[in-house]
Amino acid sequence: MIIVLDTNTLxxxxxxxxxxxxxxxxxxxxxxxxxxxDKLKLKDNWRNINDDAATLKLKNINKNLVFTxxxxxxxxxxxxxxxxxxxxxxGTINDLAVMGxxxxxxxxxxxxxxxxxxxxxxxxxxxxxEVSKKTGIPVVTGDTKVxxxxxxxxxxxxxxxxxxxxxxxxxxxxxxxxKIIVSGSIGDHGIALLSKRFDYETELxxxxxxxxxxxxxxxxxxxxMKDPTRxxxxxxxxxxxxxxxxxxxLDEEKIPVKREVAAVCELLGLSFYEIACEGxxxxxxxxxxxxxxxxxxxKFNNDSAIxxEVSKGRGVFVRTxxxxxxxxxxxxxxIPRIC
Amino acid sequence: MIIVLDTNTLxxxxxxxxxxxxxxxxxxxxxxxxxxxDKLKLKDNWRNINDDAATLKLKNINKNLVFTxxxxxxxxxxxxxxxxxxxxxxGTINDLAVMGxxxxxxxxxxxxxxxxxxxxxxxxxxxxxEVSKKTGIPVVTGDTKVxxxxxxxxxxxxxxxxxxxxxxxxxxxxxxxxKIIVSGSIGDHGIALLSKRFDYETELxxxxxxxxxxxxxxxxxxxxMKDPTRxxxxxxxxxxxxxxxxxxxLDEEKIPVKREVAAVCELLGLSFYEIACEGxxxxxxxxxxxxxxxxxxxKFNNDSAIxxEVSKGRGVFVRTxxxxxxxxxxxxxxIPRIC
Numbered sequence: 001m002i003i004v005l006d007t008n009t010l011x012x013x014x015x016x017x018x019x020x021x022x023x024x025x026x027x028x029x030x031x032x033x034x035x036x037x038d039k040l041k042l043k044d045n046w047r048n049i050n051d052d053a054a055t056l057k058l059k060n061i062n063k064n065l066v067f068t069x070x071x072x073x074x075x076x077x078x079x080x081x082x083x084x085x086x087x088x089x090x091g092t093i094n095d096l097a098v099m100g101x102x103x104x105x106x107x108x109x110x111x112x113x114x115x116x117x118x119x120x121x122x123x124x125x126x127x128x129x130e131v132s133k134k135t136g137i138p139v140v141t142g143d144t145k146v147x148x149x150x151x152x153x154x155x156x157x158x159x160x161x162x163x164x165x166x167x168x169x170x171x172x173x174x175x176x177x178x179k180i181i182v183s184g185s186i187g188d189h190g191i192a193l194l195s196k197r198f199d200y201e202t203e204l205x206x207x208x209x210x211x212x213x214x215x216x217x218x219x220x221x222x223x224x225m226k227d228p229t230r231x232x233x234x235x236x237x238x239x240x241x242x243x244x245x246x247x248x249x250l251d252e253e254k255i256p257v258k259r260e261v262a263a264v265c266e267l268l269g270l271s272f273y274e275i276a277c278e279g280x281x282x283x284x285x286x287x288x289x290x291x292x293x294x295x296x297x298x299k300f301n302n303d304s305a306i307x308x309e310v311s312k313g314r315g316v317f318v319r320t321x322x323x324x325x326x327x328x329x330x331x332x333x334x335i336p337r338i339c
Numbered sequence: 340m341i342i343v344l345d346t347n348t349l350x351x352x353x354x355x356x357x358x359x360x361x362x363x364x365x366x367x368x369x370x371x372x373x374x375x376x377d378k379l380k381l382k383d384n385w386r387n388i389n390d391d392a393a394t395l396k397l398k399n400i401n402k403n404l405v406f407t408x409x410x411x412x413x414x415x416x417x418x419x420x421x422x423x424x425x426x427x428x429x430g431t432i433n434d435l436a437v438m439g440x441x442x443x444x445x446x447x448x449x450x451x452x453x454x455x456x457x458x459x460x461x462x463x464x465x466x467x468x469e470v471s472k473k474t475g476i477p478v479v480t481g482d483t484k485v486x487x488x489x490x491x492x493x494x495x496x497x498x499x500x501x502x503x504x505x506x507x508x509x510x511x512x513x514x515x516x517x518k519i520i521v522s523g524s525i526g527d528h529g530i531a532l533l534s535k536r537f538d539y540e541t542e543l544x545x546x547x548x549x550x551x552x553x554x555x556x557x558x559x560x561x562x563x564m565k566d567p568t569r570x571x572x573x574x575x576x577x578x579x580x581x582x583x584x585x586x587x588x589l590d591e592e593k594i595p596v597k598r599e600v601a602a603v604c605e606l607l608g609l610s611f612y613e614i615a616c617e618g619x620x621x622x623x624x625x626x627x628x629x630x631x632x633x634x635x636x637x638k639f640n641n642d643s644a645i646x647x648e649v650s651k652g653r654g655v656f657v658r659t660x661x662x663x664x665x666x667x668x669x670x671x672x673x674i675p676r677i678c
Contacts, residue, residue: 018455018485046444046479054479056444061399069446069499070482073490105385105393107408109497111450116357140385140393143409143497146357148675151412151492158448158482160408160499336487 052095066101069160075337081205085124089131092159101163105140109158173223174244178310179290184301187275209279225283234273247313256303274330391434405440408499414676420544424463428470431498440502444479448497512562513583517649518629523640526614548618564622573612586652595642613669
């Protein structure tokens with residue numbers, strides 16, 4: 001049995017209770033799961049089980065089946081630039097897209113609190129419908145549960161997705177001299193959400209959107225690709241560097257960050273490297289194709305930028321005006337319910 | 340866009356709030372969804388979108404991809420004969436099995452309340468692992484979210500599943516003179532759960548189990564097949580009768596019901612026809628194969644029985660010692676959080 005856990009599943013060592021804000025817990029939880037996993041591991045043909053989606057080679061047709069799942073607990077459920085429905089559908093579509101898959105169908109499972117507004121539910125369903133219509137990706141199966149008042153905070157949505165990919169894009173394909181490209185400004189989603197949560201006045205809207213077109217457009221040039229959601233580019237670049245067994249060096253001055261995002265981050269003492277995007281891709285591209293890939297991505301979003309490069313070594317570092325500093329895996333107080 | 344909703348997604352017409360206990364609401368919700376669905380419907384190749392799982396014909400290989408999802412909000416999370424983890428994995432495996440599919444991989448998405456016991460989580464993970472090991476069906480991808488204290492009642496699990504089927508078994512294949520067979524005593528899960536919830540002393544345990552072997556063993560004889568979960572056999576037989584455009588007549592004396600189940604139902608004023616099973620199949624079988632199919636199912640569970648037959652007409656009826664009565668679709672107060 002294989003279980004993939006996200007970084008903010010946290011268990012406190014002392015009280016043996018699951019907590020929101022204990023970074024070390026994530027690793028501890030992973031260790032616990034690893035144990036069970038090794039114990040129960042089955043012989044099966046699934047691959048990439050530690051990536052955004054698992055893949056299964058389909059015999060007789062030269063294709064891979066790609067399968068992913070995510071639950072969405074975002075708070076507030078309506079935020080500038082989207083809502084929990086749009087987020088859920090885009091999130092799962094994007095997990096397929098960054099694996100190089102063409103999404104074929106999405107499942108939609110709603111868990112709703114008794115007393116939840118019918119109008120709000122319909123708004124959410126309609127925004128799911130809009131993404132489905134826009135992308136041409138159907139929601140094909142679903143489930144709905146209603147929990148008693150207080151049993152759940154408003155609504156939680158799970159979307160699972162399947163797609164087909166000729167070639168799988170993993171997150172472990174980086175090699176020395178690759179360039180790192182991001183497809184737009186970072187942190188918009190997280191900061192738009194926090195602003196709404198704390199009633200900051202800002203023009204900022206979430207970047208929540210499907211990334212199918214841009215990911216497909218550059219897929220033949222990329223060596224590795226991820227969508228920087230929870231933990232932002234700090235989380236995904238560390239993951240890519242570790243799995244590819246390389247070092248990534250970012251140029252701070254080249255990171256596309258909106259003024260509002262930088263300002264709110266400074267205000268709240270957050271690092272914009274760690275803030276979630278929901279409509280961006282980060283990819284590695286062979287040096288010689290970097291300008292070509294950038295040009296393509298700029299057509300979708302002019303903020304796209306080459307933000308760094310890969311070299312021999314380990315870890316992720318940021319080159320700043322005052323010198324080089326490591327960019328760690330986000331730990332400790334992750335922002336809860338950002339997605 | 341296609342959305343399939345279960346019968347207990349309920350919206351009250353008056354207060355425009357989603358409620359647990361309003362039967363009519365289910366139909367109303369369905370109508371609302373139908374509207375959106377028609378509006379957003381996409382041209383796609385998915386079929387059986389109103390069944391337990393959606394199916395997609397795979398070109399070049401003579402197989403169908405089968406895709407399903409379910410969220411589990413069961414309360415209590417530990418019950419006689421199982422827990423929310425076992426229930427989640429069996430439930431999704433069974434939705435694939437009754438469609439005639441061989442399950443290929445399951446996704447596991449956990450939403451956990453902050454402060455939830457690590458030991459309880461591990462118990463749940465282990466019972467998921469046991470089912471995975473027993474059936475040889477791997478959990479291949481997952482997600483974990485932690486919600487703040489009070490944000491969710493303990494734990495909610497979503498499992499989605501994919502499988503492959505040469506021949507799809509739909510729930511609309513019944514025709515006149517078919518026999519109706521159930522693969523064991525009905526209502527054990529629901530009543531075991533209620534007994535635990537209300538602290539009744541009983542030996543009864545949930546029937547929660549995978550039904551892969553029995554469903555495969557009889558698949559070549561069945562004309563239609565379902566697993567009678569929420570709403571019990573009353574719900575699934577009405578669905579099968581309606582979709583097959585036939586009448587089903589059950590013989591009350593032939594229904595396998597355990598004494599404890601009948602007793603608790605009488606005590607609580609419930610109908611055992613409406614109580615959920617989690618390890619049973621109900622199928623239609625051509626008259627001439629009925630005894631053969633029964634013999635096979637009895638090898639798995641000796642309580643298996645031919646409980647009725649199909650004839651021309653509409654609806655589901657029960658033949659009792661005092662005459663014939665209709666068996667309606669369960670409406671009104673469904674038992675909440677039974678699965």
